[in-house]
Amino acid sequence: MKSLYPFLLLCLFCKGISAQDLPRQSYPLIKTRNEVQYKNYYLLTLFQQLPELRKMLAADTALQYILKSKTVQVNEALKNCKAEIPCYAKALKFSTAEIEQISNRLATIYAENNELGKLVTNHLIPSGCYALYSNGSHKNVLIKAWEQDANAINYTIGVYVEGNKPNYPKIDSISFSLRDKEYAELTTANAWLALQVNNKLFFEPAMQFALQALELNERNDAADYEPMVKGVNLAAVNQIKKTDWKKYPYSVILVPGAGPEEKEVALSAGGMIRCRLAALQYQKGMAPFIVVSGGRVHPYKTKFSEAYEMKKFLTEVLQIPENAIIMEPHARHTTTNLRNCARLMFRYGMPINKAGMVCTVKSQSYYITDILPERCKKELGYYPYKNGKRLSDTESEFYLNTASLQIDFDEPLDP
Incomplete structure (x- = not known):
């Protein structure tokens, strides 16, 4: 499974699309x-x-x-x-x-x-x-x-x-x-x-x-923490350039956010548990980076960012180094947790033929592997990832799909 070529690239070549009509990791967005x-x-x-x-x-x-x-x-x-x-x-x-x-x-x-x-x-x-x-x-x-x-x-x-x-x-x-x-x-x-x-x-x-x-x-949620490569993700982006990817089974450990429902609560109990599960996998050497994903979502117009609060918990409480944590502070739904993680993996120059790991509680983990792909297809128009192996009740593999770079016209807070 580790040598599986990225899902979209296979699909595109099956349709006869040439390599020059594919996205390029070296392309700098204007x-x-x-x-x-x-x-x-x-x-x-x-x-x-x-x-x-x-x-x-x-x-x-x-x-x-x-x-x-x-x-x-x-x-x-x-x-x-x-x-x-x-x-x-x-x-x-x-x-x-x-x-x-x-x-x-x-x-x-x-x-x-x-x-x-x-x-x-x-x-x-x-x-x-x-x-x-x-x-x-x-x-x-x-x-x-x-x-x-x-x-x-x-x-x-x-x-x-x-x-x-x-x-x-x-x-x-x-x-x-x-x-x-x-x-x-x-x-x-x-x-x-x-x-x-x-x-x-x-x-x-x-x-x-x-x-x-x-x-x-x-x-203006789409602009939260931007430009991330010069701010909240600078340490990790610099570390990516020095990473020996052969040392790790996976490229990233993705942690989907879990927003609280109370306005005064910064990080939910679910968010804390997910961070602890991810920290355990990081300490085992499963991947060099943890991606924390989630925007300012719950409750309505909250000022707290799930990704920011999870990063804070990981660094301050669990002692994970900042250069190992990538913030993705824009996703508003589980569909875009996966999509936005795929985008950052591509834009930040990670190997696109290497699997990532999703780490979360059991119920969401099975939802991501068994139900979410078809919801993504319905809401986004494509599959932003391909499932790999199930590793445990709380961990599974995924492969990014470069179709995830597609702008979503009817989600202006997280296009």
Whole structure:
């Protein structure tokens, strides 16, 4: 089992996809000061951040017409919507017709040797952020990526402006009452601010409005502890570079979080037990790193991060060295515990053909091996990991799937 090749790579080669159309561990993500932006809308971030591409898009008369039309819509909303929150949302969101119009224009101006072609080859494919579309033409990857980012903006506005139900209402819902007059005033100001930045690209007012909506709701969770490679995970990232992987049966020991239900409790009893189980495996030399996974989830809008509190427990109580602990402070569900761990293993340069170990209590351990894969398939659209051997009632093997790099458009707190 230890020589099993990563699950996705096998699947992709079975479909006849070439190695150049696979994600690359050496690819550095293009980041922005707003960590929430690039994590949710990576294509749109690239549109902004790649100078020649930005110049090309800003000079396109058809795309400029769309920007001017969107600006007119927002100005009309500011004049006429008053306290009607859905009215502002409608003006800022992309309509089905607008998404299609932009898709058609991008397809028309795309060429393999121009800036859009280079974008796909040099960024979209190697980043893995749109991995589920990599089995199509390069032009199709571009169009699908645009449609995903447009729908992601619409989803964010739908939940955090209009008050639509998110996937998990108990923990991720809007912070305001739609009947609150103050909230209507905030929404009006948000729409006005979306036009005050120096918008040159067709999507910028809508993206600005969505990002500000997350900020108003105190929902910038996707940016928690970032940049982690320069902060909470710096010691571990430096240690990864020096690790002799042949000395260990597994690459990591993953500890899924267990959020408390009381606001004043920082770390649940379940979290403590899981840390102790993982520490025991670490002390046996099973893996050089422990990944603690869990965001600010339970209870609603808690200020405590599961990953941070578990790391603190491991270092202060169990005396595990900091350079052996990797924080993953964004996962909000068990599905994304596995997915986000796979992402960090890939991004941090760990061997992708080496199994990891999940270490948790018995009930969750069997849930992860027996039930969770199909839930992941239903909710994420793919399997973020492949089961290996069951090692005990509390430990099992897993192999990462590089499809885990795919951005999730309808989870803006942990895309």
